[in-house]
Amino acid sequence: ASRHDHGRTAYHFQPAKNWMNDPNGPFYHNGIYHFFYQYNPHGPTFGTGKLSWGHSVSGDLVNWAFLGAALEPTSPFDADGCWSGSATVLPDGRPVILYTGRDTDTVQVQNVAFPKDPTDPLLREWHKPSCNPVIPQPADVTGNNFRDPSTAWLGGDGLWRFSVAAEVAGVGSTLVYRSADFLRWERNATPLHASPDVPALECADFFPVAERGTEGLDTSAANVAGVRHVLKLSNMADEDYYMVGWYDDAADTFVPAEGERGSDVRKWRRIDHGHLFGAKSFFDASKKRRVLWAWVDETDGHSDDVAKGWAGIQAFPRALWLDTDGKQLVQWPVEEIETLRRRRVALLGAEVGSGGLHEIAGIETQQADVEVIFEIPKLEAAEKFDPKWLQDPGKLCSESGGVGPFGLIAMASGDLQEQTAIFFRVFKHDDMYKVLMCMDLTRSSTKEGVYKPVHAGFVDVNVEKDRSLSLRTLIDHSVIESFGGGGRTCITARVYPEHAATGSSHLYLFNNGSGSVKVSKLEAWELGTASVNLEDVSLPLA
Ligand code: DQQ
Structure with a gap:
């Protein structure tokens, strides 16, 4: 890998260059599959005033062709940037885009765009009608926070609705608008959600999930018994949170299933406990699944972005469904990732003793897919959990003893000077067990100026009943995505190991708990390199 390529991913979505x-x-x-993204065609920085919608297409969610910009900041209603938004496929098959424009006065307004030629199979060109903005900024919006329309859904009354985050008189609100034609919109008096704690929310996503099974539902699916809804919001400059609940499609209101968490989104469940933002899902009618995209920002220095000429990747697309508990989502990399699987190594019934380190050799592990099932033989050894630790789960990750820490060490240099650990600890809590999942970035790179926190989240599983715990980890040069407890807790973060520029990396199983841990099964695949937005490659469509 040349210095320029250092950190570029092999199978994650990223443009050939730029922000x-x-x-x-x-x-x-x-x-x-169509995918759009906030894109600065002029360079590797955020580029206020310059943001366009980059457009790429794929036949398999793995290989992508870049089509250029679908929306550019060329109209009075988006002259300062075409900001985030969503697409809706109408029943006749025509897609329509709703997006936030920053107008000539930098005021945030909502706009629509339609394909110029609906018969173009690639929908390359988009038309922004002159009746835009279709929703000017309401008078009660404060802080110029009015952005990121969601995918629209059809209500029982035949009207379309979408949700949008707005700061209404200082209160962070998720507003609902209704329309018959996508052009004339009327705001519902009651928001889906409102909280004074977080005034500036972004990137609302609102969609139905089935109470049973893993199949996804169309965003406009009938709101009948057996259907719940998910409201996902991004807390500006922080993280993504969600709540499962019930949607009343007559009143356009939302009742949370975990009302006890309150209205402050920071007390809701996390899409991912690492560093990931702006998640947005869509319904994939071809495979009847809901698929989630999310931005994973760079966490090295700004000057590194400039030197590389690019910044920002997307998490690998994840299928998502509701867990049987009716409260938490389960996320799992879409199955198409398996088309990239090359050499495989496996372990069956291995035992990792206290203090043990076991190398997974035989494959190149800078681009890999690893699945492990740990068996936990001696829960009796679990340390007692102190509820005040809930304030600082990250601190818990740095201690050892009892059951765990055990897990994987990825992107490690030969001398282990650089290493990123992803692991579990199990605690006894009343008559139950509490599972903590951690990603420790403190030694991920010897480089200065890189963000190296410890990410942590609890895993809602019944480890006593299951007596096992699963971990799946995707490694791709500068990103590691992990799915704990079958995808109930996710931790994604960027890593910048220096050794990877010139050498290969190592992968280990480790156990620093006081008892031994049994690995009932480990499979690790080296992954091939996908064709992602290479400028000189013809369309890799299926
Ligand atoms: N990014 C967009 C906004 C959105 C923010 C601008 C979230 O529309 O609120 O690029 O990252």
């Missing part, structure tokens, strides 16, 4: 942030308007249409 990318939020995922925008994903949809499936006539056998093709």
Whole structure:
């Protein structure tokens, strides 16, 4: 890898060059996946005033062709930037985009765009009608926070609705608008959600999930018994949170299933406990699943972005469904990732003793897919959990003893000077067990100026009943995505190991708990390199 390529991913979505942030308007249409994203065509920085919608297409969610910009800041209603938004596929198959424009006075307004030629299979060109903005900024919006329209859904009354985050008189609100034609919109008096604690919310996503099974539902699916809804919001400059609940499609209101968490989104469940933002899902009608995209920002220095000429990747697309508990989501990399699997190594029934380190050799592990099932033989050894630790789960990750820490060490240099550990600890809590999942970035790179926190989240599983715990980890040069407890807790973060520029990396199983841990099964695959937005490659469509 040349210095320029250092950190570029092999199978994650990223443009060939320049800046990318939020995922925008994903949809499936006539056998093709469309993906748009906040894109600065002029360089590797955020580029206020310059943001466009980059557009790429794929036949398999793995290989992508870049089509250029679908929306550019060229109209009075988006002259200062085409900001985030969503797409909706109408019943006749025509897609429509709703997005936030920053107008000539930098005021945030909502706009629509339609395909110029709906018969173009790639929908390359988009038309912004002159009746935009279709929703000017309401008078009671404060802080110029009015942005990121969601995918629209059809209510029982035949009207379309979408949700949008707005600061209404200082209160962070998720507003609902209704329309018959996508042009004339009326605001519902009651928001889906409102909280004074976080005034500036972003990137609302609102969608139905089935109470049973892993199949996804169309965003406009009938709101009948057995259907719940998910409200996902991004807390500006922080993280993504969600709440499962019930949607009343007559009143356009939302009742949380975990009301006890309150209205402050920071007390809701996390999409990912690492560093990931602006998640947005879509319904994939071809495979009847809901798929989630999310932006994973750079966490090295700003000058590194400039030197590399690019910044920002997307998390690998994840299928998502509701867990049987009716409260938490389960996320799992879409199955198409398996088309990239090359050499495989496996372990069956291995034992990792206290203090043990076991190398997974035989594959190149800078781009890999690893699945492990740990068996926990002696829960009796679990340390007692102190509820005040809930304030600082990250601190818990740095201690050892009892059951765990055990897990993986990824992107490690030969001398282990650089290493990123992803692991579990199990605690006894009343008559139950509490599982903590951690990603420790403190030694991920010897480089200065890199963000190296410890990320942590609890895993809602019944480890006593299951007696096992699973971990899946995707490694791709500068990103590590982990799915604990079958995808109930996710931790994603960027890593910048210096050794990777010139050498290969190592992967280990480790156990620093006081008892031994049994690995009932480990499978690790080296992954091939996908064709992602290479400028000189023709369309890799299925
Ligand atoms: N990014 C967009 C906004 C959105 C923010 C601008 C979230 O529309 O609120 O690029 O990252």
